[in-house]
Amino acid sequence: MTISAKASHSRIYDIFARWSTISYRYGAWILFGALLTAVASSVYVSRNLGMNTDTTDMLSEHLPFRVNMKHYNKTFPQDMETLLVVLDAPTPEQAYMAADRLVARLKEDTTNFHDVYPPNVNDFFARNGLLYQNLPELEQITDSLAAAQPLIAHIVRDPTLPAFVSVLSGAVDELRKGRSMELQPVLSGLSTTLDARLASAPRVLSWQSLFHGEPQKSKYQELIVVKPRLDYTLMFPAEQSIAALHAAAKDTGVTKDGPVRLRITGEVALAEEELNSSLRGMEYAGMITFILVAVVLYFAMRTAGLIFNVLLCLTMGLILTAAFATAVVGHLNLISIAFAVLYIGLGADFAIHFLLRYREVLENGLPPTEAAHISGGDAGAALTACTITNAIGFYAFMPTDYSGVAELGIISGTGMIISLLVTLTLGPALLRYLPKRPPKTSITKGSVGKVLEWSLKWHKLTYAATAVAAIAAIALLPQVRFDYNLLNMQDQTGEAVRTFRELLADTDHSPWHAVVLAKDHQETKRLAQRLAELPEVSKVITILDFVPAEQEEKLQLVEEMALTMGPISVSSKAQATGEDTSLRQRKALDELAAALDRFIAERPGHPASGTVRTLKASLTSLFVQLDAASTDEKRKLLNAIEEDLLATLPIALRSLHTATEAAPFKEQDLPASLGGRWHSQSGEYRLAVYPAEDLNDNEALRRFVRAVQEVAPNATGAPIVSLDAGEAVVKAFVQAFLLALLGIVVALLIILRSVKYMLLVLTPLLLSSLFTAAFTILLNVPFNFANIIALPLLLGLGIDSSLHMVHRSLNNEMVSEVLIHTSTARAIFYSALTALVDFASLMLSSHQGTASIGIMLTVGLTFTLICTLVILPAILRTPVRSANSTSP
Incomplete structure (x- = not known):
């Protein structure tokens, strides 16, 4: 090192050595002040x-x-921040x-x-629904x-099981x-x-399906678009609205044990579910950590104190x-909430380095006062350099367009500075009231150093293995990918996510579609035609499609x-005694069975x-089952079957x-609740563009979005938002x-005053970043909106370890064989292990x-x-010896 560099380190050493000594001397006052500060x-x-849960911010x-x-x-405000209510039922009548x-x-x-907007449940579609069928389908319904x-x-005159079965016979x-x-x-x-x-899973017969001449499906759905009132002052802004929705469903007969099932998804429900799983994850992570x-x-300290x-x-x-975050930012978001878990891992690094250095000095026989002075100076100088590089790594987020992570950057970057000051102020103050005698068992020659001796002994093998691994990682880099699917980030067992994925499977009504705005009728027709011609598009819907052709x-x-x-109307059931009704029901069923037997015997090939x-x-x-049942059980079973068969007939x-009662209509005759969702008050028309491929595939998503944007550059919607x-x-x-790397390079050049040692510090970081990127491919864990913080973050985190190693080797002029047995190597190991857990x-x-x-x-x-602990010591063998021979 140069004389100026040593002088600079000496000044930092003196400052923190005196700081630690003062903190140690006035420990009682500092602890009392810390207590008041913590409470306040x-x-x-x-x-x-x-808590800001608005992900758009x-x-x-x-x-x-x-x-x-x-x-x-702004043009179609009713479509933003909505819940999508899904009602599942065994029949279309029950769902409706x-x-x-x-x-x-x-x-x-x-x-x-x-x-509240039900797309299919309104008087207009109930009256004109048949006009939306094509002619062949309508002819089939008429024939059926x-x-x-x-x-x-016959049945409407006597809506009972005997009448129904007798007519069927x-x-x-x-x-x-014939x-x-x-x-x-x-x-x-x-x-x-x-x-x-009979299987105790009752399923009502759908007469609507029979009228249409189509087989009854296993499930029918009705969707309701609900725009809740959100309160962003609450942790869960839609919590009250969702609770009110569940209560309303219960009041109207939609219960967990009923035939109709209620599920809630959509933009707001997904956000609520994501926040809940995120907070729950942080809570568990914090306790486990x-x-x-x-x-x-x-294992690192071996003493309770x-x-x-x-x-x-x-x-x-x-x-x-947290107090700084409150004062400067004022809130946490879904990403910056991670600062607590990150701080635990990083903040421990500062305290471990300081306290292990203190213990090492005690083991050399120096008194506690002197140990606090020396460990404060040594650790303070190294930790200052680490704080600067760590803070740079976090602050590099601030100028980016990702404001959610920029807030994490400013909170965590300042947290590193706070951690340095707390460690070198509160740490020495606490040491005064801890046992001052050195531990009986020295850990100078610990297991960590013994393990690390292997890389020095076989340093050529270490060089070769590193070179091969680096080449392999570089070869894998082109396969690194980014997952644009926001659903993949959420808890996959959540109801909102599972329901949303189920809706995505129906490409004709997928919630994931592009939206294009047109100024007038002519542009709407032109854009619809051009977009429909794209191979990436399955269909385009506009307000024009709600005026059926061939009326x-x-x-x-x-x-x-x-x-x-x-003019058919269903008559009321005639009241009859239970036993008489049961006998008539059983007799009618026997007659039907006999009719079926005759048909099977006479027309086997029909x-x-x-x-x-x-x-x-x-x-x-x-x-x-009837023959084995009691009289009361027979009556209940037959009445239940009658209800299953005829319950939906009046509704159908x-x-x-x-x-x-359908009548011809034009666009201006469409109900306002429908027309307003396709033609805004400002005069713009909305086009819904549906993809031809499954957008869960990132490449399909990219093809669809770019194809649509070629025709309509101002297109928006969930697919465009996800990709862009x-x-x-x-x-x-x-x-x-790049900003973090540049800032760290400049900081290291100022601190170390040497390009060579700056490269030594950066080498482990660059190698680890390269290996991490390669492992995302091997582990099939692509980068996403959350975990992409890892690389620049690791640049700031990992710089600590290599900087400690290089700083200690230069400041104390140690060769690698000695360095790996110091408290620095142990502190790096246990700090990293703390961050790892x-x-x-x-x-x-x-x-x-x-x-x-x-x-x-x-x-x-x-x-x-x-x-840092295997490759860097092997690399340091030559430079450090050279430094030892040339240092003044």
């Missing part, structure tokens, strides 16, 4: 620190995709009625909801109703005699309904950093349907014979009657990494983004430790 800071934080509002999204949200009741209830609650009309006419006999009838849908529906009831850190500290010292310094530093032809079919059905045999098997199973008939936000994040972190605990989080941060940091810090 804790009260201040608890009363003033907020995490990127600069000046980015193009945010400008486009902001304009869209449940949605209708729930919508009416939610619209009454203006305290919790701004707007014509064929079913006699059956329906007659129809089967007519079919056996009459052309389409009975398979109703026979199949009856069989499925019976089997479900403190326990594991205490275990590591035991020094362990207590580290933990108290950590706690004090954490409180002061005159369709209305003729609707009129024919109305004439066929006639196209309907398979369906008939299936129904006969279902009836046989029913008879076995009312819907059908309403649908036959991801690229903005990558750009921000590349910028942060800190970061590894994040992997236990159910939030996949948080867990991936833990994986990335754990892998990165492991490589940093290897590069």
